[in-house]
Amino acid sequence: MSISEFVKYHEGAIRLGFFFGILVVMALWELAAPRRGLIVSKVFRWINNFGIVFLNSFLLRLIFPTAAVGVAVFAQEHRWGLFNYFRLSYWVAVVLSVVAMDFIIYLQHVMFHAIPVFWRIHRMHHADLDFDVTTGIRFHPIEIMLSMLIKFAVVVMLGPPVLGVIMFEVLLNATSMFNHGNVRMPLGIDRVLRWFIVTPDMHRVHHSVEDYETNTNFGFNLPWWDRLLGTYRDQPRMGHKDMAIGLRGFRDTKRCMMLHGMLAIPFIGKITDYTIDRRTWRKGQ
Numbered sequence: 001m002s003i004s005e006f007v008k009y010h011e012g013a014i015r016l017g018f019f020f021g022i023l024v025v026m027a028l029w030e031l032a033a034p035r036r037g038l039i040v041s042k043v044f045r046w047i048n049n050f051g052i053v054f055l056n057s058f059l060l061r062l063i064f065p066t067a068a069v070g071v072a073v074f075a076q077e078h079r080w081g082l083f084n085y086f087r088l089s090y091w092v093a094v095v096l097s098v099v100a101m102d103f104i105i106y107l108q109h110v111m112f113h114a115i116p117v118f119w120r121i122h123r124m125h126h127a128d129l130d131f132d133v134t135t136g137i138r139f140h141p142i143e144i145m146l147s148m149l150i151k152f153a154v155v156v157m158l159g160p161p162v163l164g165v166i167m168f169e170v171l172l173n174a175t176s177m178f179n180h181g182n183v184r185m186p187l188g189i190d191r192v193l194r195w196f197i198v199t200p201d202m203h204r205v206h207h208s209v210e211d212y213e214t215n216t217n218f219g220f221n222l223p224w225w226d227r228l229l230g231t232y233r234d235q236p237r238m239g240h241k242d243m244a245i246g247l248r249g250f251r252d253t254k255r256c257m258m259l260h261g262m263l264a265i266p267f268i269g270k271i272t273d274y275t276i277d278r279r280t281w282r283k284g285q
Contacts, residue, residue, distance in 0.1 A: 004090075004163040011069060011166055015173070022174045026133040026181045033184040035200065036241050038130045040257055049134035051259045056144045068151045072165040081159015090161060097160030099222070101168045104154050106225040108147065109218040121146070124265040126214065127250040129257060131207050136180030137173075140266060175221040179203040198223050205236045209244040213237070 007014060038045075060067065075081050083093050112122040124140040139147075155165060179198040194202045198219045206217040216233035219226045226232035236243040246256065249269065255261040 004161065007163055007166055008069075014166070015170060018170050018174050019177075022177045023133060026177055026183065029183045030132055030181060035182050035184045035204075036131075038132070038182070040129050040253060042132070045128075045130060045132075045257055046134055048257055048259050048262065049128070049138045052139070052141075052262060053137050055259075056139065056141050059141050060144065060148065063145065064148050068148065068155055068165050068169065069162060071152045071155045072160060072162045075156050075159045076162060079159070080156055082157065083161070084159040094161050094164040094167065097158060097164030098168045098171065100158060101151075101154060101160070101165075102172075102220070102222045103225055104150070105172065105221070106219050108150055109220065110231070112143070113215060113218070118146075120266045120269075123247060123250070124262050126207060127247050127256040127262070127265055128207075129246050129251070129253065130182070131180060131204055131245045132182040133177045133180055135207070136176035136178075138262075140263070142266060171221055179220070194223055196223070197221065201235075201240060204240060204243075204245075205233050207245050208236050209246055209248050210237070213243075 076084075083097065088096070112118040121140050121143045125135070125138055125143070128135045128138055175197060179200050180203060181200045183200055185193075185199070185201075190199050190201050193199050198217070198221060202217055202223065203219075205213050208214055213233060213236055216231050217226055218231055223232070238244075250256050250265065252261075255265070255268075
């Protein structure tokens with residue numbers, strides 16, 4: 001059995017293994033070396049953030065039982081997508097598909113900040129009053145469904161190898177938990193590492209209450225898109241320990257941290273609320 005066949009037939013076990021493995025590692029790292037103090041009870045946050053995860057998992061299985069991998073299999077069988085029109089070696093196609101889908105996720109993330117109706121949905125992710133490993137898996141069900149539809153379209157357009165799709169989804173989930181971690185690492189290591197992967201210090205800037213910092217560092221996995229497209233910011237102005245996490249208009253614990261409050265966030269306020277195109281840059285920022 002080839003590697004691709006093994007991964008395909010054991011996809012579920014591989015996904016769960018990476019999910020719980022990274023979760024445990026990051027949780028222990030957060031306990032051993034936290035980057036900053038928390039303002040909300042960790043147990044309270046984790047119960048509600050995992051409530052969203054379980055709800056999203058249930059809805060995905062109910063609405064999209066085949067998920068992106070099923071679409072990738074279908075596209076391969078029918079020879080759909082760009083990769084089926086070029087003679088590329090299998091492993092080159094796998095690597096290119098992972099990189100291409102990561103770029104699409106970057107663009108999707110920018111879009112969810114730039115377009116008011118999408119920002120309303122994405123606000124739930126940013127409304128977390130603290131920043132830790134569970135923030136990386138806290139997304140509104142509507143955003144999860146929209147993201148899956150976008151992923152379907154990208155898979156059909158690219159026609160990537162099934163292994164490439166599985167690798168991308170596993171990496172995206174793992175790196176999302178990693179770069180949302182409330183963990184401390186030596187600054188020298190962070191400076192080198194952030195050239196190859198989005199680090200927690202790099203992504204924490206994106207969760208600042210300050211608009212000019214929220215609208216930077218959109219990458220989830222690869223950091224190159226932010227650097228190439230001018231959305232990279234090195235550090236928060238107030239420093240990692242003193243910066244405020246979340247959104248200015250969402251500071252109430254019940255609204256931001258309890259399951260029913262989180263689900264209601266997209267339906268609160270005017271549709272003209274803050275978006276990326278209305279950010280204000282001030283001198284020295």
